[in-house]
Amino acid sequence: MDEQAGGNDDLVRDEDDHDLLTFSESGIRLREEIELTRTQLKEAATAEQKTTLEARLRALTTALERNTRQASVNPGEKGFLDYEPPRSAVTDAQGPA
Numbered sequence: 735m736d737e738q739a740g741g742n743d744d745l746v747r748d749e750d751d752h753d754l755l756t757f758s759e760s761g762i763r764l765r766e767e768i769e770l771t772r773t774q775l776k777e778a779a780t781a782e783q784k785t786t787l788e789a790r791l792r793a794l795t796t797a798l799e800r801n802t803r804q805a806s807v808n809p810g811e812k813g814f815l816d817y818e819p820p821r822s823a824v825t826d827a828q829g830p831a
Contacts, residue, residue, distance in 0.1 A: 741774040742799065749751045757801055757802075760801055761798060761801050761802060764794055764797055764801060765798065767794050768791065768795060771787055771790050771791045771794060772791065774787055775787040775788065775791060
């Protein structure tokens with residue numbers, strides 16, 4: 735992916751940061767990523783870059799909303815470890831796995 739199109743190659747993170755995130759920590763990181771993506775969207779040169787960044791922004795915003803909702807309901811929980819993605823219509827049509 736082109737670096738200007740939302741690639742995270744330019745983000746520098748501590749290589750030793752392998753601990754699990756709390757809801758607060760994950761919320762902070764999501765907000766940082768949302769702001770970075772908004773900045774990149776303003777600077778996007780092509781329609782393809784804009785489309786990619788808009789999709790990323792929607793996904794990040796949805797994740798932040800979910801994170802905030804879960805943090806309110808379950809303070810002190812493990813964060814995203816218990817997250818199960820919603821079942822798709824295709825999976826439902828195929829029956830149980």
